[in-house]
Amino acid sequence: xxxxxxxxxxxxxxxxxxxxxxxxxxxxxxxxxxxxxxxxxxxxxxxxxxxxxxxxxxxxxxxxxxxxxxxxxxxxxxxxxxxxxxxxxxxxxxxxxxxxxxxxxxxxxxxxxxxxxxxxxxxxxxxxxxxxxxxxxxxxxxxxxxxxxxxxxxxxx
Amino acid sequence: xxxxxxxxxxxxxxxxxxxxxxxxxxxxxxxxxxxxxxxxxxxxxxxxxxxxxxxxxxxxxxxxxxxxxxxxxxxxxxxxxxxxxxxxxxxxxxxxxxxxxxxxxxxxxxxxxxxxxxxxxxxxxxxxxxxxxxxxxxxxxxxxxxxxxxxxxxxxx
Numbered sequence: 001x002x003x004x005x006x007x008x009x010x011x012x013x014x015x016x017x018x019x020x021x022x023x024x025x026x027x028x029x030x031x032x033x034x035x036x037x038x039x040x041x042x043x044x045x046x047x048x049x050x051x052x053x054x055x056x057x058x059x060x061x062x063x064x065x066x067x068x069x070x071x072x073x074x075x076x077x078x079x080x081x082x083x084x085x086x087x088x089x090x091x092x093x094x095x096x097x098x099x100x101x102x103x104x105x106x107x108x109x110x111x112x113x114x115x116x117x118x119x120x121x122x123x124x125x126x127x128x129x130x131x132x133x134x135x136x137x138x139x140x141x142x143x144x145x146x147x148x149x150x151x152x153x154x155x156x157x
Numbered sequence: 158x159x160x161x162x163x164x165x166x167x168x169x170x171x172x173x174x175x176x177x178x179x180x181x182x183x184x185x186x187x188x189x190x191x192x193x194x195x196x197x198x199x200x201x202x203x204x205x206x207x208x209x210x211x212x213x214x215x216x217x218x219x220x221x222x223x224x225x226x227x228x229x230x231x232x233x234x235x236x237x238x239x240x241x242x243x244x245x246x247x248x249x250x251x252x253x254x255x256x257x258x259x260x261x262x263x264x265x266x267x268x269x270x271x272x273x274x275x276x277x278x279x280x281x282x283x284x285x286x287x288x289x290x291x292x293x294x295x296x297x298x299x300x301x302x303x304x305x306x307x308x309x310x311x312x313x314x
Binding site (some may be wrong): 010011012013014015016018019021022023025026028029030032036081121122125126127128129130131132134136137138139140141142143145146147148149150151152 | 168169170171172173174175176177179181182183186187191271272278280281282283284289291293295296298300301304305309311
């Protein structure tokens with residue numbers, strides 16, 4: 001474990017400002033995604049995230065698995081899945097060998113709807129991140145990996 | 158308004174991945190800040206954020222101003238301010254000319270407590286972002302500004 005240190009002067013303030021800029025960019029992008037999902041696609045980010053998790057796990061997920069993946073409460077996930085079931089985009093299926101558990105799974109209509117949303121989402125991000133060229137994307141991605149890896153390595157110690 | 162476009166192939170996927178990496182880094186840093194505030198300082202991020210807003214506005218803020226600045230609900234802000242008042246870190250003062258409105262303002266003890274927390278927070282960020290050297294901080298900060306400015310310019314059109 002590296003001891004915390006506040007180096008004197010500028011580098012420390014620069015790192016603090018970098019965090020505030022990271023937060024600001026993330027928050028601006030997320031706000032725009034929420035707005036686009038609402039206005040262009042009549043849906044919400046939590047609903048998009050639940051569909052995305054189910055899309056990546058095509059065999060289905062328990063409510064507790066969805067909330068674990070998304071870090072949202074079980075109650076909220078249940079409400080979102082209820083509405084997706086009403087809309088015919090998700091079905092609940094029994095878990096073999098566990099009569100009380102149920103998996104949520106995308107229906108074919110849900111898969112089609114999610115693919116359309118995911119394509120729109122990718123298009124919005126292309127517009128939002130259009131000011132960054134390919135070389136800078138690679139450099140920025142490497143720095144962000146660096147931050148995440150550094151944090152994960154510190155936690156592993 | 159720039160029309161949305163999904164350029165074929167890699168650049169589009171690279172921009173999508175860049176967003177996911179940005180989200181992952183932001184989320185990892187924020188989780189670590191929440192953990193440190195809880196374990197090292199026996200406080201929470203919403204409480205830290207309320208104190209930070211009051212620190213930056215030393216004349217005091219209405220509940221609605223705090224919730225506007227922080228994008229959290231009025232009800233949550235009121236609960237946090239209630240606890241800060243109980244702890245002697247915030248006082249409520251009348252607004253001249255508006256007998257129903259009140260401002261929350263940090264007490265001297267609240268200012269001292271926040272300054273200590275802010276110093277710790279800066280130290281944690283120094284540790285977390287310690288893997289990035291000064292030249293890379295400047296490059297990364299410029300790219301993040303670029304993203305935020307691009308979004309703001311698009312909204313202004």
